[in-house]
Amino acid sequence: MQAEQEQQWVQAAQRGDIKAFEAIVSAFENAVFSFVYNATRNQMDAEEITQDVFVKAYRNLVSFRGDAKLKTWLFTIAHNTTASHFRKKELPTTPVDDAPPSQHPESNLADALSSINTAERNHYLNLAMEKIAPQQRQLIQLFYLEELSIKEIEAITGLNEGSIKTGIMRGRNRLYTLLQTVLPSETQSLL
Amino acid sequence: MSTNNIDPTLKNALANTLNRQAPLGLHAKIMQRIYTTRAAQLAVPSATPWVVLALIFAAAMVAAPLLPASLFTSLQLPKLALPTFAISNSILYPVLGLICMTALSELPALKHAKKRV
Numbered sequence: 001m002q003a004e005q006e007q008q009w010v011q012a013a014q015r016g017d018i019k020a021f022e023a024i025v026s027a028f029e030n031a032v033f034s035f036v037y038n039a040t041r042n043q044m045d046a047e048e049i050t051q052d053v054f055v056k057a058y059r060n061l062v063s064f065r066g067d068a069k070l071k072t073w074l075f076t077i078a079h080n081t082t083a084s085h086f087r088k089k090e091l092p093t094t095p096v097d098d099a100p101p102s103q104h105p106e107s108n109l110a111d112a113l114s115s116i117n118t119a120e121r122n123h124y125l126n127l128a129m130e131k132i133a134p135q136q137r138q139l140i141q142l143f144y145l146e147e148l149s150i151k152e153i154e155a156i157t158g159l160n161e162g163s164i165k166t167g168i169m170r171g172r173n174r175l176y177t178l179l180q181t182v183l184p185s186e187t188q189s190l191l
Numbered sequence: 192m193s194t195n196n197i198d199p200t201l202k203n204a205l206a207n208t209l210n211r212q213a214p215l216g217l218h219a220k221i222m223q224r225i226y227t228t229r230a231a232q233l234a235v236p237s238a239t240p241w242v243v244l245a246l247i248f249a250a251a252m253v254a255a256p257l258l259p260a261s262l263f264t265s266l267q268l269p270k271l272a273l274p275t276f277a278i279s280n281s282i283l284y285p286v287l288g289l290i291c292m293t294a295l296s297e298l299p300a301l302k303h304a305k306k307r308v
Contacts (some may be wrong), residue, residue, distance in 0.1 A: 018225065018226070018229065021225060022222055022225075023223065025218060025221050025225075026218065026240055029213045029217060029218055029221065030211065030212055030213050031214040032209040032212075033211055033212075033217065034209060034210050036195070037211050038211075039207055043214065045210075045216050047214060047217055047220070049223050049225050050213070050217060050221070051217070053221055054221045054224070054225065055221075055225065055228055058225050058228055058229075059228060059232075076213050087245070121204050121207070122207045125204050125205070125207070126206040129208050129209070137209070140205065140209065141205075141209045144201075144202055144205050145205060145209055145210065147201075147204055
């Protein structure tokens with residue numbers, strides 16, 4: 001999209017056009033919901049936080065100058081709102097670099113995943129995802145799925161470049177280790 | 192570290208796992224809260240002048256007795272007779288003055304609020 005389209009929505013919404021803001025909600029609700037859900041792993045909490053994110057965005061839209069991408073700005077709000085939710089509920093947070101580092105090339109993980117069918121792959125990956133730290137899940141989402149740069153992830157999470165890279169690498173390695181334990185024995189031999 | 196070199200299989204698998212469809216009804220809930228927020232925002236400007244007035248009134252009530260009585264006698268203002276309220280003119284004049292000034296200064300905001308609603 002659409003940078004131009006986004007800019008038009010923002011400008012119209014800043015002038016009070018609620019339909020333009022609704023277009024922003026429609027464009028980003030899935031991404032924001034996924035981001036929040038990957039941190040909380042709780043549907044109800046994720047729904048509540050996603051609502052809060054868009055309300056905060058609406059309230060602060062006048063202060064959005066377009067220096068960052070709209071998506072980055074929304075993820076920043078989502079990250080802060082999720083962190084505040086964790087603090088309020090006094091849920092434990094795990095640092096991004098909690099897991100011991102291990103070295104598994106990315107290609108090995110891809111090979112393991114390509115050897116099983118889609119449904120199985122999603123099932124096992126989901127199981128493995130449950131086990132990794134919420135922050136690592138978020139970093140993996142931001143980097144691999146949203147294709148944000150390290151600089152943008154820095155802006156969203158407030159982490160420095162080293163921590164982000166370490167978090168992504170350790171998340172991926174942990175995922176690999178976990179997949180080894182949950183994949184059926186016949187697939188394990190392919191790893 | 193670049194996203195360009197990510198294996199498509201891995202990316203696909205991650206996308207299927209991490210991407211969640213927002214539940215049905217979430218969009219409506221978000222928009223409902225946006226409309227509520229908007230209504231509250233629009234209501235604030237019309238409420239503000241009266242809140243300001245109330246605060247000024249309270250401040251004047253406190254401050255007026257501290258002003259020298261000679262200030263009012265030297266101005267030779269007509270004596271306001273308010274039989275139902277035992278408020279001295281030294282309180283009444285500053286309060287009325289402040290209310291008038293504030294009301295005048297808030298008139299544009301009131302008009303604007305009315306128009307937006």
